[in-house]
Amino acid sequence: MTVFTSATPRSLDDPGFREHYLRLVGDGDEYGAIEAVNALLDEGVPAQRIMTDLIAGTQQRVGELWAANEWSIAREHAATAISERALASVAARTHVRPRRGRITIACVDGEWHALPVRILAEMLRLDGWRVDFLGASVPGPHLVTHLHQTGPDAVALSCMISTRLPRAHAAITACRAAGVPVIAGGRGFGPGGRYAEKLTADAWADGAEAAVARLATDWPPPIDDPSTAAFLGDDEYTWVVRGRGELIAATLEHLAATYPHVRDYDQRQTDATAEDTGHIIDFLAAALYVGDDRLFTDFIDWTNAVLTARDVPTQALAAGLRAIRDQLHDWPSSLRMLDAGLARLDPK
Ligand code: B12
CATH class of the missing domain: 1.10.1240.10 (Methionine synthase domain)
Known part of the structure; x- marks a missing residue:
């Protein structure tokens, strides 16, 4: 104490x-x-x-x-x-009587960062909203059921990790189809919220204060086209997502041949390599989904910094990217993104 x-x-x-x-x-x-x-x-x-x-x-x-x-x-x-x-x-220690509308606040399916939106929830309460806080990882269909039961004026949807963007898109589309406009937020929507509009959110705010200000003016916005398609993925995206498990296994096998250090890894290191490979594939899929190479290259910069801080050499990450690249030789966008990622790791 x-x-x-x-x-x-x-x-x-x-x-x-x-x-x-x-x-x-x-x-x-x-x-x-x-x-x-x-x-x-x-x-x-x-x-x-x-x-x-x-x-x-x-x-x-x-x-x-x-x-x-x-x-x-x-x-x-x-x-x-x-x-x-x-x-x-x-x-x-704060009490504000609700005087504005009602808002549902939720994290996208698979999104476990509940604290950032909890802060948003408390900030909106203090601004007079009646808040239904649903917390982490809310499956889209359950979110929509909740909307039908409570009839809110807005949904605030959080996505802190870009790999959840396809789910965010499905949730946004479903909320709008139910007649409830969506304000999106969280770093998963990219710098400046660049993916929020593409995924048809009605508004985006980069923090709780900005969201309070945005919701206090001109809300609700008109929902012009609630029937927007709920899926942007093409064959390549679907192939990468469906093949995730096999891609990880094949990448680890490939690495054993091209990056001999992995043969000396203990179980913990092998598990971490499999997990990191899974993250790389998930971010690649998200980049394919929104059609933006930067989503993938930003992730590679971040992963490289995190691994370097843990004494994992950049060559290990580069070998991993090459191993994934070898599995995806028929898919042009994946190859382009993986090459762009590899170029970020090249000191020249
Ligand atoms: C705590 C934490 C966790 C906890 C979360 C627990 C909880 N109850 O929230 C746990 C352990 C679950 C976790 C897990 C992971 N995490 Co984490 N986590 C964090 C950490 C340290 C703090 C999060 C936080 O509370 N931030 C404070 C808030 C207030 O930050 P903020 O972004 O400014 O929040 C504002 C805006 O985002 C915005 N906002 C958020 N949502 C919404 C919604 C709407 C509608 C609006 C308008 C605004 C809005 O308003 C907020 C308030 O102003 C962050 C670091 C960070 N910088 O945030 C990493 C961080 C987000 N995590 C990260 C990672 C990588 C992960 C994992 C993948 C780790 C792993 N290998 O498993 C998993 C993914 C889990 C998942 N699928 O969701 C990375 C993401 C990097 C990236 N490349 O995307 C970060 C940035 C860490 C880092 N420095 O690298 N994590």
């Missing part, structure tokens, strides 16, 4: 406060973190600022520390659990 002393920074404007708070969540000091946010509320800091500046900002730092291999997955999980408690604690 943290004991506040005269030396403990108490203001969100004090640059030391964020570091102090990060230490609390990183040390698993749940009571200390809750005391810290309560102290800010007592000092008159608006709840919205605590949620978006402190709690969301700290989670972003947690992500960077995990990516840089400075924090373990367990430490990230523990910190996230504390952030959830701290958020709940701030929310419990």
Whole structure:
């Protein structure tokens, strides 16, 4: 438990406060973190600022520390659990009577990042919305059933990982067909939300504050064409998705021949290689779905940084991409994307 002393920074404007708070969540000091946010509320800091500046900002730092291999997955999980408690604690001290419409908030099927939208949910509550928070990984058909039962004015749909975009598209289409406009958000929709419009979302916002502002004006937008096709995938996309399991197996086999280090891998390293190969194929499929090579090359840059921080040489990733490329020689878009990915790993 943290004991506040005269030396403990108490203001969100004090640059030391964020570091102090990060230490609390990183040390698993749940009571200390809750005391810290309560102290800010007592000092008159608006709840919205605590949620978006402190709690969301700290989670972003947690992500960077995990990516840089400075924090373990367990430490990230523990910190996230504390952030959830701290958020709940701030929310419990705020009461706003609903005066706007009703909104359903959900993560796309297969999307487990519930905290970012929980922050959005609390921000919208504070702005007077009646919120139905459905949390992580909501299957599309169940989401639509919920809409029929509750009749909201909007659906806020979160996608933090781009591999879920095909599911996001199906969910957006189904919500709009049920007559409910969709605001999309989360980094999975790409920089500037570039895939949200393509997947026919009615609006996009890059954070909770922007979403509050967007929903407070000109909502609902007219739903002009609710019957837009729910599937953008072509033969190539379908082939890659259906062949995922075989592609992973063939890639591992191929790697054993072309990258001899894998023959000395222990079980954990072999499992991690299979998992990483699966991620590469999933991101390739998502890039094929939205027809944008950048989705794949951005992912390769990110994976390379994460693997480098874990002392996995760039050559291993390059060998993996080549092994996948060899399985996909008949598919032109995949070849182009894999070549573009390989070019990112080439130091020249
Ligand atoms: C905690 C965490 C997890 C937890 C989530 C638990 C939970 N209860 O939420 C768990 C362990 C489940 C997890 C799993 C994974 N994660 Co993770 N995770 C994170 C982490 C560290 C924090 C997430 C968070 O709370 N962020 C804080 C919020 C507030 O961030 P924010 O984006 O600014 O949120 C705002 C906007 O996104 C927006 N927003 C979000 N949704 C919506 C919706 C609407 C409608 C609107 C308008 C706005 C909006 O509003 C939010 C509030 O302002 C992030 C790092 C990060 N920078 O976010 C990685 C991160 C998102 N995860 C990442 C990865 C890779 C994964 C995994 C694939 C890891 C793995 N190998 O298994 C899995 C995927 C699981 C899945 N299929 O969903 C990567 C994604 C990178 C990429 N290339 O896409 C990140 C960025 C980590 C990193 N630094 O690289 N993760």
